[in-house]
Amino acid sequence: xxxxxxxxxxxxxxxxxxxxxxxxxxxxxxxxxxxxxxxxxxxxxxxxxxxxxxxxxxxxxxxxxxxxxxxxxxxxxxxxxxxxxxxxxxxxxxxxxxxxxxxxxxxxxxxxxxxxxxxxxxxxxxxxxxxxxxxxxxxxxxxxxxxxxxxxxxxxxxxxxxxxxxxxxxxxxxxxxxxxxxxxxxxxxxxxxxxxxxxxxxxxxxxxxxxxxxxxxxxxxxxxxxxxxxxxxxxxxxxxxxxxxxxxxxxxxxxxxxxxxxxxxxxxxxxxxxxxxxxxxxxxxxxxxxxxxxxxxxxxxxxxxxxxxxxxxxxxxx
Amino acid sequence: xxxxxxxxxxxxxxxxxxxxxxxxxxxxxxxxxxxxxxxxxxxxxxxxxxxxxxxxxxxxxxxxxxxxxxxxxxxxxxxxxxxxxxxxxxxxxxxxxxxxxxxxxxxxxxxxxxxxxxxxxxxxxxxxxxxxxxxxxxxxxxxxxxxxxxxxxxxxxxxxxxxxxxxxxxxxxxxxxxxxxxxxxxxxxxxxxxxxxxxxxxxxxxxxxxxxxxxxxxxxxxxxxxxxxxxxxxxxxxxxxxxxxxxxxx
Numbered sequence: 001x002x003x004x005x006x007x008x009x010x011x012x013x014x015x016x017x018x019x020x021x022x023x024x025x026x027x028x029x030x031x032x033x034x035x036x037x038x039x040x041x042x043x044x045x046x047x048x049x050x051x052x053x054x055x056x057x058x059x060x061x062x063x064x065x066x067x068x069x070x071x072x073x074x075x076x077x078x079x080x081x082x083x084x085x086x087x088x089x090x091x092x093x094x095x096x097x098x099x100x101x102x103x104x105x106x107x108x109x110x111x112x113x114x115x116x117x118x119x120x121x122x123x124x125x126x127x128x129x130x131x132x133x134x135x136x137x138x139x140x141x142x143x144x145x146x147x148x149x150x151x152x153x154x155x156x157x158x159x160x161x162x163x164x165x166x167x168x169x170x171x172x173x174x175x176x177x178x179x180x181x182x183x184x185x186x187x188x189x190x191x192x193x194x195x196x197x198x199x200x201x202x203x204x205x206x207x208x209x210x211x212x213x214x215x216x217x218x219x220x221x222x223x224x225x226x227x228x229x230x231x232x233x234x235x236x237x238x239x240x241x242x243x244x245x246x247x248x249x250x251x252x253x254x255x256x257x258x259x260x261x262x263x264x265x266x267x268x269x270x271x272x273x274x275x276x277x278x279x280x281x282x283x284x285x286x287x288x289x290x291x292x293x294x295x296x297x298x299x300x301x302x303x304x305x306x307x308x309x310x311x312x313x314x315x316x317x318x
Numbered sequence: 319x320x321x322x323x324x325x326x327x328x329x330x331x332x333x334x335x336x337x338x339x340x341x342x343x344x345x346x347x348x349x350x351x352x353x354x355x356x357x358x359x360x361x362x363x364x365x366x367x368x369x370x371x372x373x374x375x376x377x378x379x380x381x382x383x384x385x386x387x388x389x390x391x392x393x394x395x396x397x398x399x400x401x402x403x404x405x406x407x408x409x410x411x412x413x414x415x416x417x418x419x420x421x422x423x424x425x426x427x428x429x430x431x432x433x434x435x436x437x438x439x440x441x442x443x444x445x446x447x448x449x450x451x452x453x454x455x456x457x458x459x460x461x462x463x464x465x466x467x468x469x470x471x472x473x474x475x476x477x478x479x480x481x482x483x484x485x486x487x488x489x490x491x492x493x494x495x496x497x498x499x500x501x502x503x504x505x506x507x508x509x510x511x512x513x514x515x516x517x518x519x520x521x522x523x524x525x526x527x528x529x530x531x532x533x534x535x536x537x538x539x540x541x542x543x544x545x546x547x548x549x550x551x552x553x554x555x556x557x558x559x560x561x562x563x564x565x566x567x568x
Contacts, residue, residue, distance in 0.1 A: 053417045054416060054417055054565075055417060055565065076419070087410040089409075089410055091326075091330065091411060092409070093330055094326075094330070103414070106319070106414070106418040107418050107419065108319070
C-alpha cells in the first residue's frame, strides 16, 4: 500500500430514470496495478468507466483522480485520464498521424513534445506502418490500437480501457495484452472485459460487478486460490464400487459420472497418491486421473447468478 | 483549444465532398443571379440616367444580390451544420472530447468557429462578384460593407441555430430538417403581422429578414446588429447546456 493511490472511487451511484445502473461502488487503484472489471452484459461496467472518465455524471458519490476531484476540477482531473471507450473514438476521414496530432493538441501536450509523444505512442501500439493511412480504411484491430494510442498519448496516470480486445484476432489479442501489462508498470490501468482468461493473463486485481454492485474484489492470486482443486476425476477399466472408493484416505464423496468415470471430492488432503497405490494393489486398472480445477467461469457464475450475491462487497482485500 | 477544435472541424468539412459541392453550387447560383441583375441594370440604365438622384448600381445590383444570397444561405446552412454534433454523437467520437481536458463551452465554440470559418470562405467568394464591378464603375463601398456585415451576421445566427439543432439529435438529417424549419419560420414570422391590419411589432422584430433589410439599405443600426448577436449567443448557450445534459440524465 506504499504505492500512491491514483483512483479513489467512493459510493458511486448512477440512476437511469428509475433503474439503478451502478450502486454504491467504491474502490481504489494504486500505481502499477492492472484492475480487471468483470461482469455480465448490462452489469454497469461501462457506466462505471464512463463516470470515472467524466463522460457521465454520477447521481451520487465521488471520483478522485491522482488526488484531484473529478467533479470539482474536471479539466485538471481529465488531464490524468486516458480513455478508450467500447467503440474507439476515431475520425474516419483523418489519417492516423493527423488524428494523433489532434488528440495531442486536445490533451494540451506542449508544442515541443507533440512529435515525441506521438512517436512513443505509435511505437508502443505498433501502428507505425499505417501512420499515413486513413483510419476509415484500417481494420478493426488497427483501429482499436489507434484508440489505445490515443488513450496513452499524453502519458496519463490512469488508463481506462473498455473491452479493449473485442473483435481482435488471437495474435492481436496477445499483443494487446502484452501492451497492457507493459503499460501497467507505469500507469494505473482499469480494464473491463467479459473474457475471464484475459483477467488471469493481464490483471493483478479483479473486481466482479453484477447488477450495479461489486460482488467480488480480490487480487488475482486470491482469486486463483479460490480456483484450487477440490476434486479429482478418475477412470478405471475395472471400477470398484463407490463404497470401496469412499474408503480411500481423504475422499469425502464419490460421484459416478454418466461415462463411467468417477469424481472424487476431497477436503484437505489430496488423495491422489493413496488412490494410485490402492488401484495398483487391487488391480482397478486406473487409466485416467486428473485434478479438477474450478475455472474462473465457475466463480463468476456462482457470484453473478445466485439470487443473493455472495462474497464481501466493496472490500478490496489485498 | 477552441482553435484546435475549429481547425479539425474545418478540415473535416473540406475532406468531405459535401463542402466542395455546396461551395460550387452556391457560387454558381449566385453568379447566375448576379448576371441577371446586371442584365436588368443594363436595360434600365438609359432610363435611370435621365432621372435626377436615381438609384445607382449599388442599389440595383448589389443589394438585391446580397438579399438573394441570404436566402440561398438559409437553404444550405442546415446541410453544413447538421453534422456538427450529431455525427460525433453517432460515431461515438464525442467521448474523445468529453474525456479530454476541455470544457463544453470550448467544444461548442470550437465547432461554431469552425463552421463560421467555412461560411467566411463562402461569403468571401461571394463578395468578389460585386467587387468585380469596381473594374468598370464606382461602387458605394460603405453600402457594400454594411450589406456584407449583415450577411455575415445573418449567417452567424443561422449557424448558431443549426449547431443547436445538431446538438439535439443523433441523426444529421433530423438536425437538417429542424434547422431548416426553424430558420424558415424565423424568416417568415413577420408575414403574419404584415397581412393583418395592425402589424404585430413583436413578430416583425423577431423576423430574421427585417433586420437584414435595413443593413442592406446601408443602415448600420446597432439594434439590428444586437439582434443577430443575441440570437447567436442564445443558441450557443442552449447548445452548451444541451451538451452538458448529455452527461446528466438519459
